[in-house]
Amino acid sequence: MFDERSASSSTRALLDARKPGHTLPAALYTDQEAYKADCDIIFSRHWIAAGVACDVAEAGDVFAVDIGSASILILRDDDNKLRAFHNVCSHRGSRLVPLGRSVVGKLVCPYHQWTYDLNGSLALAPHMGVDFDRDLHHLTPVSLKDIGGILYVCLSQTPPPDIDELERVMEPRLAPYDLRHAKVAFEQDIIEEGNWKLTIENNRECYHCASNHPQLSLSFHAADFGYDPDGLTDAEKAEANELLDAYARHGAHWDKEGLDYEAVEHTVGWPTNFRTQRLIIAGLGESQTPDTRAAVALPLGDTDRPWLGDVHLWGINSWNHVMADHAVIFTAFPIAPDRTLVRTKWLVNRDAVEGEDYTLENLTSVWKQTNREDAHLVALAHKGALSPGYRPGPYSRFTERALDEFTTWYVERMIAAETPS
Numbered sequence: 001m002f003d004e005r006s007a008s009s010s011t012r013a014l015l016d017a018r019k020p021g022h023t024l025p026a027a028l029y030t031d032q033e034a035y036k037a038d039c040d041i042i043f044s045r046h047w048i049a050a051g052v053a054c055d056v057a058e059a060g061d062v063f064a065v066d067i068g069s070a071s072i073l074i075l076r077d078d079d080n081k082l083r084a085f086h087n088v089c090s091h092r093g094s095r096l097v098p099l100g101r102s103v104v105g106k107l108v109c110p111y112h113q114w115t116y117d118l119n120g121s122l123a124l125a126p127h128m129g130v131d132f133d134r135d136l137h138h139l140t141p142v143s144l145k146d147i148g149g150i151l152y153v154c155l156s157q158t159p160p161p162d163i164d165e166l167e168r169v170m171e172p173r174l175a176p177y178d179l180r181h182a183k184v185a186f187e188q189d190i191i192e193e194g195n196w197k198l199t200i201e202n203n204r205e206c207y208h209c210a211s212n213h214p215q216l217s218l219s220f221h222a223a224d225f226g227y228d229p230d231g232l233t234d235a236e237k238a239e240a241n242e243l244l245d246a247y248a249r250h251g252a253h254w255d256k257e258g259l260d261y262e263a264v265e266h267t268v269g270w271p272t273n274f275r276t277q278r279l280i281i282a283g284l285g286e287s288q289t290p291d292t293r294a295a296v297a298l299p300l301g302d303t304d305r306p307w308l309g310d311v312h313l314w315g316i317n318s319w320n321h322v323m324a325d326h327a328v329i330f331t332a333f334p335i336a337p338d339r340t341l342v343r344t345k346w347l348v349n350r351d352a353v354e355g356e357d358y359t360l361e362n363l364t365s366v367w368k369q370t371n372r373e374d375a376h377l378v379a380l381a382h383k384g385a386l387s388p389g390y391r392p393g394p395y396s397r398f399t400e401r402a403l404d405e406f407t408t409w410y411v412e413r414m415i416a417a418e419t420p421s
C-alpha cells in the first residue's frame with residue numbers, strides 16, 4: 001500500500017523499471033506526478049541544503065526559501081540561535097516573510113498582523129478575545145543543522161539521523177575556513193530549464209568539462225572525476241600520472257598541516273547523500289579564477305597558508321567548493337518538472353572590501369560562465385528526455401560512476417518511502 005506521501009503506483013513502476021548503470025526512465029525526469037513525488041519524498045524527508053549561516057549574521061536577520069511546495073524561513077533569534085520555521089502564519093496561513101533576505105524585530109504577518117517573537121512564539125494576536133491561548137499557535141519549527149556554516153533543513157518530523165555523519169566529517173574539514181563568519185559577496189539565481197535530477201547529474205561528472213567549460217578547466221583537473229585508463233593518449237597518460245604524483249606530494253603536505261583530504265563517500269544505502277574530498281586546484285593552484293590565483297587578498301578563516309586546494313562537497317541538492325580565498329556554495333531547488341532554481345553564493349572574508357581586496361568580476365566570472373554552460377547542457381538533456389526518441393542511456397563506469405550512484409540512491413530512497421518512517 002502507498003501512503004499519500006509515497007510514490008504513486010505509476011511512479012513506482014518507473015522506479016522499478018530503472019536499469020542499473022543507466023539514466024532514469026524519461027517520465028521520472030519529465031512528469032508532474034514524479035516531480036510531486038520528488039518534492040514529497042526527497043525534498044520533504046531528507047536534509048536539504050538551504051543556505052549559509054552568514055546569510056543571517058545578526059539577530060533579526062531572516063531569509064526565506066521555497067523547498068518544493070513548502071516555504072521555510074531561517075532566522076537568527078535574539079539569543080543568537082539559528083532557527084527554522086515554516087513560513088506560514090498560524091492564523092490563516094499567509095506567507096510571513098518574502099523570499100530572500102530581510103531584517104525584522106519580530107515576525108509580523110502582513111495579513112492581520114499576528115506577531116511572533118523570533119523564537120516562534122505568538123506574541124500578539126489582535127481581536128482574538130481574552131480566552132484565546134496564544135501558546136497553542138506557535139510557528140511550526142523545522143529541523144535545522146549548521147554544519148561548518150552551511151545550513152541544512154529537514155521538513156520531516158523524523159529527520160534522518162545520519163546528518164551526524166555529515167557533521168562529523170565536515171566540521172573539521174570546514175573549520176579552518178570559518179564560513180560562519182564569512183560574508184556573501186555575491187549571489188546569483190538562475191533557472192535551469194530541466195529537471196532537478198538532470199541538474200545534479202550534470203554536476204556529478206566532469207566528462208563534459210573539457211568540451212564545455214574552457215574557463216573552469218584551467219583550475220579543474222577533470223581526471224579527478226574519473227577516466228578510462230585504456231582510452232588515454234600518451235600525453236594524457238603522462239598528465240594523469242603527474243596528477244597522481246601531485247596528490248602524493250600534496251597528501252604529505254596536508255598531513256603535515258593536519259588537514260583531512262581523503263575522499264569520503266556516503267551515498268547509496270544512506271539517506272543523507274554526500275561526498276567530499278580535498279582536490280588540487282590546477283594551474284597555479286590557488287583558486288577557481290580566470291588566472292587560477294586567489295581572487296581575494298584576505299583569506300578565509302585561518303587559511304593563510306599555501307596549497308590548501310579545494311574542499312569539494314556534494315549533497316542531495318548542493319555542491320560546494322571551499323578554497324583559501326573564497327567559497328562557492330551552490331543549492332538547487334526544484335520549481336517544476338522542467339525548471340530548477342540554481343542559487344550560487346560567493347563567500348569571502350567578511351573584512352574583505354570590494355574594489356580593494358577583490359573585484360566581483362574576478363571573483364565570480366569562472367562559475368558564472370560555468371553556470372551558463374551547465375544550464376545549456378541541462379536544458380539539452382531535458383529536451384532529450386521529453387522526446388519519444390529517448391531511451392535510458394548507459395553511464396560511463398569510469399567518468400560517470402557518481403551519477404550511477406546518485407540515480408541508484410534516488411531510486412532506493414523513493415522506494416524506501418513506501419515503508420512509513
Ligand code: FES
Binds near residue numbers: 091094109111
Ligand atoms: S493570516 Fe497571518 S495574521 Fe491572519
Ligand SMILES: [Fe+2]
Binds near residue numbers: 203370373
Ligand atoms: Fe558542468
